[in-house]
Amino acid sequence: MHNKKRCLFLSLAAAAVILCLSLAAAPASASTGISLTPFASIALDVTPGETLTHQMTLTLGDQDQAVDMAVDIMGFGSSLDGSPQGLAAAQDTSPYSARSFISVDQAAFHLAPGGSQNITATIAVPADVGAGGRYAIIYFHQQQPAGGGGGAGSLSAFNIPVLLTIKGSTLIHTGKISAVSAAQAVSGQPITLLTNFQNTGNHNFKVQAEVAVKDAQGQTLDTLSIPLTISSILPGVTRQLATSLPVSGALA
Numbered sequence: 001m002h003n004k005k006r007c008l009f010l011s012l013a014a015a016a017v018i019l020c021l022s023l024a025a026a027p028a029s030a031s032t033g034i035s036l037t038p039f040a041s042i043a044l045d046v047t048p049g050e051t052l053t054h055q056m057t058l059t060l061g062d063q064d065q066a067v068d069m070a071v072d073i074m075g076f077g078s079s080l081d082g083s084p085q086g087l088a089a090a091q092d093t094s095p096y097s098a099r100s101f102i103s104v105d106q107a108a109f110h111l112a113p114g115g116s117q118n119i120t121a122t123i124a125v126p127a128d129v130g131a132g133g134r135y136a137i138i139y140f141h142q143q144q145p146a147g148g149g150g151g152a153g154s155l156s157a158f159n160i161p162v163l164l165t166i167k168g169s170t171l172i173h174t175g176k177i178s179a180v181s182a183a184q185a186v187s188g189q190p191i192t193l194l195t196n197f198q199n200t201g202n203h204n205f206k207v208q209a210e211v212a213v214k215d216a217q218g219q220t221l222d223t224l225s226i227p228l229t230i231s232s233i234l235p236g237v238t239r240q241l242a243t244s245l246p247v248s249g250a251l252a
Helices: none
Strands: 010-016 034-037 042-046 051-060 067-078 084-087 102-104 108-111 116-124 133-145 157-166 175-182 191-199 205-214 220-226 238-245
Touching (some): 042 051, 042 116, 067 102, 084 133, 108 116, 191 205
Parallel strands (some): 042 157
Antiparallel strands (some): 010 205, 067 084, 067 108, 175 191
């Protein structure tokens, strides 16, 4: 695993990790709401040609109205702040997609009050899958309240990220700074500095940053640290890193 450093009044150190988007589940009430167990990302080291299964259980509280649920396999997208986003087939153009590898045995089902449904996801890794990582999202969502009326409450959708690392393949952890900018300055207020960092490798990793602010003569005015990102950056994805420059005096 190699760390790389690129500078543009900024240096970033990249460290490879298995991505675990922390989708921490709040304890579900025994009588209300929809709960999914386990509610966590699926991060696996896989072998080309291997087939694996992963079981999840969706449960409806006994005080809720019946619901019709659906499960979709989507591409793994990400916003600039790192929030995961499910991509439909037409949008899922990444060569690192695992969407086509995954299927579920229950794509649509009915949940009665107090009922539960087991869902088994099958991951069939192609023999010619290639190197690096492959990514997808399993999206559970409520179709509509059965019989009309109110639904099961606010917990009606779940994104489960799937992150596959191909065993024995070469993992490339490289990246580049694609943009550095400052938000509009407001007198007496800290200045927000933004750095766009793109993963140019074939596997996910996290980054931390150090921003050096210099004057026209090249003298360093301040050095700002950005802590390690909570979630990893997927191949081809850009993450925007933000920090604030305190203003203690006049700045040219």
